[in-house]
Amino acid sequence: MTPFDYVRADGPDAAVKQVVARPTAAFLGGGTGLIDLMKLYAERHDLLVDVSRLPMDKVEATEKGVRIGANVRNSDLAYHAAIRTRFPVLSEALLSGASPQLRNMATVGGNLMQRTRCPYFRDGHSACNKRVPKSGCAALDGVNRGHAVLGTSDHCIATHPSDLCVALAILDATVRTTGPKGERTIPFADFHRLPGDTPDRETALDHGELITAVDLPALPWATRSHYLKVRDRASYEFALTSAAVALEIADGVIKQARIALGGVGTKPWRAAEAEKALVGKKPTPEAFAAAGDAALAGAVPRQHNAFKIPLAKRTVARALAAAAAMPG
Amino acid sequence: MAPSDDPDRRDFIQGVTAGGLALGLGAATSADPPADVGQPIPMKLTINGQDRELQIEPRVTLLDALREVLHLTGSKKGCDHGQCGACTVLIDGRRVNSCLTLAVAAAGGQVTTIEGLAKGEELHPLQAAFIKHDAFQCGYCTPGQICSAVGLMAEGHAKSDADVRELMSGNICRCGAYPNIVAAVQEVQQLAAKENP
Numbered sequence A: 001m002t003p004f005d006y007v008r009a010d011g012p013d014a015a016v017k018q019v020v021a022r023p024t025a026a027f028l029g030g031g032t033g034l035i036d037l038m039k040l041y042a043e044r045h046d047l048l049v050d051v052s053r054l055p056m057d058k059v060e061a062t063e064k065g066v067r068i069g070a071n072v073r074n075s076d077l078a079y080h081a082a083i084r085t086r087f088p089v090l091s092e093a094l095l096s097g098a099s100p101q102l103r104n105m106a107t108v109g110g111n112l113m114q115r116t117r118c119p120y121f122r123d124g125h126s127a128c129n130k131r132v133p134k135s136g137c138a139a140l141d142g143v144n145r146g147h148a149v150l151g152t153s154d155h156c157i158a159t160h161p162s163d164l165c166v167a168l169a170i171l172d173a174t175v176r177t178t179g180p181k182g183e184r185t186i187p188f189a190d191f192h193r194l195p196g197d198t199p200d201r202e203t204a205l206d207h208g209e210l211i212t213a214v215d216l217p218a219l220p221w222a223t224r225s226h227y228l229k230v231r232d233r234a235s236y237e238f239a240l241t242s243a244a245v246a247l248e249i250a251d252g253v254i255k256q257a258r259i260a261l262g263g264v265g266t267k268p269w270r271a272a273e274a275e276k277a278l279v280g281k282k283p284t285p286e287a288f289a290a291a292g293d294a295a296l297a298g299a300v301p302r303q304h305n306a307f308k309i310p311l312a313k314r315t316v317a318r319a320l321a322a323a324a325a326m327p328g
Numbered sequence B: 001m002a003p004s005d006d007p008d009r010r011d012f013i014q015g016v017t018a019g020g021l022a023l024g025l026g027a028a029t030s031a032d033p034p035a036d037v038g039q040p041i042p043m044k045l046t047i048n049g050q051d052r053e054l055q056i057e058p059r060v061t062l063l064d065a066l067r068e069v070l071h072l073t074g075s076k077k078g079c080d081h082g083q084c085g086a087c088t089v090l091i092d093g094r095r096v097n098s099c100l101t102l103a104v105a106a107a108g109g110q111v112t113t114i115e116g117l118a119k120g121e122e123l124h125p126l127q128a129a130f131i132k133h134d135a136f137q138c139g140y141c142t143p144g145q146i147c148s149a150v151g152l153m154a155e156g157h158a159k160s161d162a163d164v165r166e167l168m169s170g171n172i173c174r175c176g177a178y179p180n181i182v183a184a185v186q187e188v189q190q191l192a193a194k195e196n197p
């Protein structure tokens, strides 16, 4: 790591001021992403403003919904009683991610901001438009087995690695922030950006804008929701493909459906067309297979990742079948 | 990898021997921070119940502070990137990876390492169970495994063998001692459950 200064912020506003004042400063949450990338020289910062002890650390559950403080640790959120019962998909997504130690450290804010695991981004020296704008993309014709098939551009095909974010994508989440221009709320769908020709710009946040909370509206039928993650080994591994799904079923017919995919998109990937295709259908294996096909309709493979397309279709279908079998 | 090839280790040694002066790596570019950035700062860490005063750079991880400054070499560096669990310690009773924790960020918390688990000559039940069940071969992963298992028991979510395997998955054992690790953890969990039903 290159040398840096460290301060502990007194409050959210002070933290924002401190980061805004130094162009290469960054907020420090649990450190599991930032310290890793700084050790690799994939990121350099000369000031870390530690926000991990700010009192944005509560899960407040009401009838209207749930407010999750940005500093709630991934493990605490996963095991929170209201999350387990009202939003099982969220709890399952969190528990499928990283390891118990990392989940104890990782914050919700840091998880939303986590960066890609693309090896060319991480190695700190390959051509990478995300790390060094306009330097090229070594993954396009390199080893791209782990890369995305949805939302890619000629400039970047990196996968968004978060499991938590895939679940948030189907739950109508909003991100609350405070920044140089004051407070605002950002719908989750607008939080992460497609790479386009500026893959270095990954989120809607300005420099120095602090995530303070994530809000989830009440979604009564999210009790019938599920996260399925497929990976190279049984645990402690990022997704090859994953699906977050929720189903509202009444009188044997699907009233509403939610589907998002992980491991295949350049951002947490909501599959709205696939959702629509399910409404009014009976929850059958054929309907779920058709939803899988619809979710991957726009997929563009590269040399080594074409296997992800059929795998993701089956992941969607199996996640939906599992949700349909839940008591609801 | 030879130590001199490991950039983190090289920085660390430079940082300490040169009194913390940042001797930049590679060619200086305009993006390099000014020379006075990252000076050593005083910090107080509580390790195994003892207060320790240190003067180190903010970029020193808790793992490097434990091993290289405080000479508590029980915690191991396997990967230095959160991928193996060999560096697992407890902060305020919660298991964490000390390689991704800055020492300065741990100041104010109670750090427990493998050196702090035994009471004098009396081993922690998990240490004794690891010996009884032959739950290691080379032993490199073992301090992290044991600290992780202490955290797992405090969390209280692991009931079945499958739960233990899943919730110990943050600790890689390249000797493959997994079956005996699960047996050791389960024995201590079951004993504890009997004693405090």
Ligand SMILES: Cc1cc2nc3c(=O)[nH]c(=O)nc-3n(C[C@H](O)[C@H](O)[C@H](O)COP(=O)(O)OP(=O)(O)OC[C@H]3O[C@@H](n4cnc5c(N)ncnc54)[C@H](O)[C@@H]3O)c2cc1C
Pocket (backbone or CB within 6 Å): A026, A027, A028, A029, A030, A031, A032, A033, A034, A035, A036, A051, A070, A096, A097, A098, A099, A102, A105, A106, A107, A108, A109, A110, A111, A112, A113, A114, A161, A162, A163, A164, A209, A210, A211, A212, A236, A237, A238, A239, B081, B082, B083
């Ligand atoms: C070995 C390994 C395996 C992993 N496996 C998985 C996995 O399977 N699934 C998965 O989803 N994740 C996985 N992760 C990633 C992990 O979930 C993230 O690193 C973690 O969630 C980041 O949170 P943090 O609090 O540690 O963030 P930090 O590392 O502290 O920060 C990450 C980024 O977020 C910014 N930031 C932090 N807090 C805020 C805030 N409040 N407002 C604005 N910006 C902020 C920081 O400036 C930084 O840019 C893995 C990580 C490792 C090291």
Ligand code: SF4
Pocket (backbone or CB within 6 Å): A116, A118, A119, A120, A121, A127, A128, A129, A130, A131, A136, A137, A138, A139, A140, A155, A156, A157, A158, A199
């Ligand atoms: S895929 Fe994106 S992150 Fe990976 S090398 Fe290309 S530009 Fe960089």
Ligand code: FES
Pocket (backbone or CB within 6 Å): B076, B077, B078, B079, B080, B081, B082, B083, B084, B085, B086, B087, B088, B097, B098, B099, B100
């Ligand atoms: S050394 Fe920390 S996880 Fe490997």
Ligand code: FES
Pocket (backbone or CB within 6 Å): B135, B136, B137, B138, B139, B140, B141, B142, B172, B173, B174, B175, B176, B177
């Ligand atoms: S005993 Fe050798 S790595 Fe686990």
